[in-house]
Amino acid sequence: MADLSIEFYAVRFKNPVIAASSELTLNAANMRRCIDAGVGGLVAKTLTDSEAMRNQTRKNSKWRFLNEKHRVSPGKLPREFFFYGRSGLAEEEPAEWAVELKEAAACAEEHDAVVIGSAASSSGPAGWAELAKIIEDCGIPLIELNFGCPHPSQMVGEKTGMVVGQDPEAPCEAMAAVAGAVSIPVITKLTPQVTDMVEMSRRVREAGASAVTLTNRFVGFTVDIENERPQLYGWAGVGGPWIKPLSLRSVSKTHVAMPDLPITGSNGCYDGNEILEFMMSGARIVQMCSAVMLKGYPYFTEVIRQVDAFVERKEYQSIDQIVGIAARKALTYDEIMALPPEKAEIDYDLCVDCGICAERCYYHSTRESDGRYEVGDTCRGCGLCSTVCPEAAVSIVGGRVL
Ligand SMILES: Cc1cc2nc3c(=O)[nH]c(=O)nc-3n(C[C@H](O)[C@H](O)[C@H](O)COP(=O)(O)O)c2cc1C
Incomplete structure (x- = not known):
């Protein structure tokens, strides 16, 4: 096997394949399954201080994998699927979540994997700082701030996730408060629903972010024409492999503008080749969610094998070499x-x-x-x-x- 290890803001990952914050990492048992499948790291489900966001996961998790005609096709897994659905954030209260996180961190250490904590507060900058501190105190080496969760935008009064991410000031205020509260590096996970991703990345960096995750999902709307209604009752998060070119635009533009800003890729990665596409666009590590939710945890092992086969065939000395290689060749x-x-x-x-x-x-x-x-x-x-x-x-x- 080739050496797939890569440094991400002084944290070493044995490979760049990361389980994204989601139901894949809903609790310690699920995080263990990611680790057993061989991931370089995982982002834990987002810790929150919002009861409404916890309740979303408990009572309103509904997903549909839609085919190319935007229809449910039971038993069939089209490659270019649409993942339309909604859920919330971690179900546990912070103290209970810390138990899950510590258990996952211990398991990760045994298997040379990295657990990244994730936080989203609806109580303003002090709330973000408090959640981040809880995560740091669990012995976690990196934190991701979730400024991208699409669902709060459809909920009355929930000022977290994408609602913060789209505000002109709130992400920087939250980031600055977190930077003052913890000493570990902080990644900000951004919403794709902003006009200028490069400018957004620059602003959170100036506020203290060590790295960015580009990006979380969009809000979508799909229609069941027979019933003359929206699918799943209304608006929901939407993504899938088809969205990848838009994510790669964000990653590549941000990498070209700020080559020394570490980026983790997210939103639309389907397989090992696409891990490489994200990396060649400028991501150092790449998160996967929907494709693995659809295919199951062992799919991570297959994805890592695909990355390994490419790196071996191309005889790269280090996987670091490919980060941003295609983005830098893009002509105006x-x-x-x-x-x-x-x-x-x-x-x-x-x-x-x-x-x-x-x-x-x-x-x-x-x-x-x-x-x-x-x-x-x-x-x-x-x-x-x-x-x-x-x-x-x-x-x-x-x-x-x-
Ligand atoms: C069911 C589901 C739950 C998710 N939960 C979270 C979450 O708790 N925190 C977060 O930052 N992102 C969450 N996400 C977003 C994913 O981490 C990821 O950014 C997104 O799904 C795009 O990646 P993909 O194309 O690999 O699915 C969730 C996504 C899905 C589909």
Whole structure:
């Protein structure tokens, strides 16, 4: 097995695969299952001082895995599933939660894994600081502040999670209070529902955050047309593998702007290759939730095996090498403009003259001429004809040789 270990703000993880804060880490027994499956670390379910958020988990946990038509498909696990649902935060009161956390930390130590504590207060900065201190006192080496939980935004008067994350001042005030209360590094987990993720990351960093988690889930809405109602009675959190490009945008933009800010990736990671995509975009460690909830804890072992196989095949000296490697190669629109032109090229040995390429050419470049289709001068190499050609007879040539 390759060496998959990586440093994250001076905390060493044996591999970058992390169980996200969720029902996967609902209590010590569940955290043990993550550790047994081989994760480098896990984020415990979020500790809260809000009875309403505890009750959400106890009484309002409802989830639907929807297929590509946004329908429940029992027994079938589409790869591009939508996970639509709601839950709350940790069910235990802080003192009871500390017992779970200490048990998980002891188990993690035995197995060279890391437990990250998670907190979300609805009592303002002092409340965030108090919860963080409880976590630190359990011997936990890292804390994640949950400024991203989508559900409080649908609850009356719950000023925590995403409601704090979207406020112009509250996340920085909470972060500053926590930084003053604990001596361990603090990660802030952000909501994707802000306009400028880079600016948000910069602001929490200035307030004392050592790292950021990008990102928690969105709030969504799906409709059951037969019953003319929303699914699951109303608004709920939504995510799944399809969301990954949006998460990678947040990760890559933030990494390029602040390369020395450690990032943990979250929201849309499906398998080992996608762990690598998050890392190449700039994440040092990557959290997984929905895909593992769907497939079960042993899936973590498979994901780690996939990462290992890639790292071995590529003969990387250290997994550190790949962090941000793709983000740094991203060209600006102006730089892309300066590349040599690209153009469609038809392989007439494969072409069957169906004409789909011409019919879908919105620049009127590919046309029929003397009984065959030809690419004209107005071609910009957009690539649509190559995508729709049923015979794979069209390729795009030119541009920069990669
Ligand atoms: C059922 C469920 C419960 C969750 N509970 C928490 C939580 O307590 N704290 C938190 O920070 N995030 C929570 N999350 C968000 C996940 O940690 C994760 O950020 C999100 O699901 C996106 O990752 P994924 O695409 O791997 O699922 C929860 C997500 C789900 C689906």
